[in-house]
Amino acid sequence: MSRTILGIDPGSKRVGVAVSDAGGSIAFPLTVLERKDDDSYLDELAELARLREADEIVVGLPTRLDGTEGPEAIEAVRIAGILRNKLGLPVHMLDERFTTRIAQGALRANNVNSRKQKPMVDKVAATLLLQSYLDAHPINKQIEDPEGAA
Secondary structure, eight states: OOEEEEEEOOOSSSEEEEOOOOTTTOEEEEEEEEOOSHHHHHHHHHHHHTTOOOEEEEEEOOOOOTOOHHHHHHHHHHHHHHHHHHHHHOEEEEETHHHHHHHHHHHTTTTTTTHHHHHHHHHHHHHHHHHHHHEEEEEEEEOOTTSSOO
């Protein structure tokens, strides 16, 4: 069974995008899209999903530390709804409170200088988000008995 999932980490200036392997088990950074005043970046996200033949989409839900949802979370839900309508695919929301901080820390730990970090952080955050989803939702693989007694 194969499944490809697109992970999206929406931000106010940039949107990080990651994609899974065809088996739906490993996330890879894909790209960063610049947000514009209009919603044209949503068309770019939809096109990426089509090009990658995505079966599902995971959108990061930036909840606050106390678990409440602010304007950023409302915007993430709006993005998820638009993509669901455009693509007709399942769209899942996943808490992404710490993905950006973890991504920044990982880049710093790997000696990526701060100037180069900025364009990388968002797609690394999307990769962390997507990998978290993949780890929590593995594909159920049926192992068939070669003797037919499965």
